[in-house]
Amino acid sequence: MIDVDKLDLARLDPDDMLRRIRELPKQSGDAWANAQTLKQPADYAHVSNIVILGMGGSAIGGDLTRTLVQDRCPVPITVCREYDLPAFAGKDSLVIGSSYSGGTEETLSAFAQAAQRGCKLMAISTGGRIAADLRVYKAPLLTFHYPSQPRGALGYSFVPLLAILHQLGLIPDPWPDLQEAIAVMQAEAVDLTPEVGKTRNPAKQLAVKLHDKLAVFYGAGILSEVARRWKGQVNENAKAWAFYDILPELNHNSVVGFDLPKSLLSHLLVVSLEAPADHPRVAVRQTVTRELLEKAGIEVEVVRAQGTSALAQMLWTIHLGDYASFYLSGLNNVDPTPIGPIAYLKKRLAEQ
Numbered sequence: 001m002i003d004v005d006k007l008d009l010a011r012l013d014p015d016d017m018l019r020r021i022r023e024l025p026k027q028s029g030d031a032w033a034n035a036q037t038l039k040q041p042a043d044y045a046h047v048s049n050i051v052i053l054g055m056g057g058s059a060i061g062g063d064l065t066r067t068l069v070q071d072r073c074p075v076p077i078t079v080c081r082e083y084d085l086p087a088f089a090g091k092d093s094l095v096i097g098s099s100y101s102g103g104t105e106e107t108l109s110a111f112a113q114a115a116q117r118g119c120k121l122m123a124i125s126t127g128g129r130i131a132a133d134l135r136v137y138k139a140p141l142l143t144f145h146y147p148s149q150p151r152g153a154l155g156y157s158f159v160p161l162l163a164i165l166h167q168l169g170l171i172p173d174p175w176p177d178l179q180e181a182i183a184v185m186q187a188e189a190v191d192l193t194p195e196v197g198k199t200r201n202p203a204k205q206l207a208v209k210l211h212d213k214l215a216v217f218y219g220a221g222i223l224s225e226v227a228r229r230w231k232g233q234v235n236e237n238a239k240a241w242a243f244y245d246i247l248p249e250l251n252h253n254s255v256v257g258f259d260l261p262k263s264l265l266s267h268l269l270v271v272s273l274e275a276p277a278d279h280p281r282v283a284v285r286q287t288v289t290r291e292l293l294e295k296a297g298i299e300v301e302v303v304r305a306q307g308t309s310a311l312a313q314m315l316w317t318i319h320l321g322d323y324a325s326f327y328l329s330g331l332n333n334v335d336p337t338p339i340g341p342i343a344y345l346k347k348r349l350a351e352q
Contacts, residue, residue: 001211001212001331002330002331002333004198004204004207004208004327004330004331005197005198005204007194007327007330007331009194009330012329012330012333012334012335012336013326013329013330013335013336013337014335014337015335015337015338017149017152017237017326017329017336017337018194018326020148020149020152020153021152021319021322021323021326022189022193024154024155024185024315024318024319024322025182025185025186025189025319027146027153027154027155027156028155028158028159028178028181028182028185028315029178029182030155031144031155031156031158031159031160032159032160032162032163032175032178034142034144034156034160035142035159035160035163035164036163037142038140038142038160038163038164038167039140040122040140040164040167040168041120041140043120044094044120044122044140044168045168045169045170046092047075047092047093047094047120047168048075048092048093049075049076049077049078049088049089049092049093049094050075050076050077050078050093050094050095050096050165051077051078051079051080051085051086051089051093051094051095051096051114051119052065052066052077052078052079052080052095052096052098052161053080053085053095053096053097053098053099053106053107053110053111053114054079054080054081054097054098054099054104054107054157055081055099055104055106055107056150056151056232057100057149057150057151057152057153057154057157057232057236058098058099058100058104058107058150058157059079059081059098059157060151060154060157060158060225060228060229060232061098061154061156061157061158061159061160061161062077062079062096062098062157062161063079063225063228064158064225064226064229064314065077065158065161065162065165066078066079066225067221067222067224067225068162068222068310068311068314069162069165069170069171072171072172073165073170073171074170075170080110081106082106082110083105083106083109083110084109084110084113085110085113085114085117085119089114089117089119090117090118090119091117091118091119091120093114093117093119093120094119094120094122094168095110095111095114095119095120095121095122096122096123096124096161096164097110097111097114097121097122097123097124097125097130098123098124098125098157098161099123099124099125099128099130100125100126100148100150100153100156100157101125101126101128101150102123102125102126102127102128102129102130102131102132103128103129103130104130105349107130108129108130108133111123111130111133112133115133115137120139121134121137121139121140122134122139122140122141122142122164123139123140123141123142124142124144124156124157124160124161125141125142125143125144126143126144126145126146127143131143142160142164144156144160149236149337149339151232151233151236151237154229154318159178162174162178162311174311176309177309177310177311177312178311180307180308180309180311180312181307181309181311181312181314181315181316182315183312184306184307184312184315184316185315185316185319188306188316188319188320189319189323192319192320192323202320203320203323203324203326203327204324204327206271206301206303206320206324206327207324207325207326207327207328207330207331208327208331209269209299209301210234210238210240210269210271210324210328211328211331211332212267213267213268213269213299214241214242214243214264214267214268214269215230215231215234215240215241215242215243215269215271216242216243216244216245216268216269216270216271217230217231217242217243217244217245217270217271217273218244218245218246218247218250218270218271218272218273218286218289219244219246219247219273220246220247220248220274220278220279220282220285220286221275221277221278221279221282222275222277222278222310222313222314223273223274223275223278223305223313223314223317224246224247226273226314226317226318226321227244227245227246227273228244229318229321230242230244230271230273230321230324230325231243231244233321233322233325234325234328236325236336236339237322237325237326237328237329237336238325238328238329238331238332238334238336239329239332239334240328240332247282247285247286247289248281248282248285250289251285251288251289255289255292258292258293258295258296258298259296265296265297265298266297268298268299269299269300269301270293270298270299270300270301271300271301271302271303272286272289272290272300272301272302272303273303273305273317274286274302274303274304274305275304275305275310275313275314275317276305276313277305277310277313290302303317303320305317
């Protein structure tokens with residue numbers, strides 16, 4: 001196996017995905033400042049629901065927002081990863097299109113339906129078709145400029161949504177918690193950079209454990225969609241299989257399947273993402289779930305989030321997972337940036 005402390009980053013990471021990962025704390029602060037420039041019509045504060053449209057790296061910000069604020073936001077938030085807008089969306093709905101490129105076909109399809117139904121519209125993008133549509137609709141558009149794959153621009157797909165909800169009077173001011181999140185990520189990153197050896201680098205240690213394993217990430221509450229983020233980062237950065245599951249739901253089905261197939265069990269690694277913000281009963285479930293996994297002979301690794309606020313715990317865990325997926329890409333001897341199969345899919349879809 002390649003020594004994780006001796007990765008040839010100049011060869012393996014020519015497009016500098018590592019820089020995008022390093023910059024998440026700064027990105028988060030810059031995205032907050034950029035969102036303060038957005039002007040919203042007064043009637044946008046009077047909605048019965050919010051639908052966030054997006055796919056992949058542009059959609060995850062919506063899911064993180066939903067899980068973070070669902071206990072405080074008085075209106076439901078739905079994330080739509082489909083061509084078709086949910087039937088309930090109408091004139092009292094705020095529909096936010098999140099598309100890094102502005103050309104995501106599923107998002108554009110649902111966004112056009114939202115316009116036809118008279119929904120209140122808004123978008124977050126670097127430009128493209130969705131930006132052009134917003135100018136026609138004379139609806140709010142938040143643009144940003146950050147050269148990256150969409151997954152590398154998480155701060156710009158997540159933080160502005162929190163700013164928007166606060167501006168609409170739907171959630172308390174998240175800025176103090178975001179300041180803490182930025183600080184804990186900066187402190188965390190000191191131990192995660194390539195210059196820090198494996199013995200003191202938690203991200204490198206995780207990458208070594210994940211190497212040649214089929215990864216399954218568990219999360220609950222504020223970390224349920226963080227588990228999705230870890231799964232996606234292993235898929236796209238490390239070019240490897242990975243899955244995620246959510247507590248407490250997995251205690252009502254997945255646990256029954258831990259024993260089979262026997263030939264697979266030694267190849268699995270379950271990473272349990274756990275946070276102080278977890279419900280006390282979920283914390284008990286996490287302990288018992290680990291016992292069941294270990295009884296089945298399945299290796300389990302626990303990651304405990306740091307930080308005081310839920311937002312800090314969320315972003316601290318995301319930052320660790322991003323670094324771990326990067327080092328795993330090195331151990332897999334692959335460039336973390338290209339997404340060849342997705343490019344192939346888009347090409348084939350364009351031909352139909």
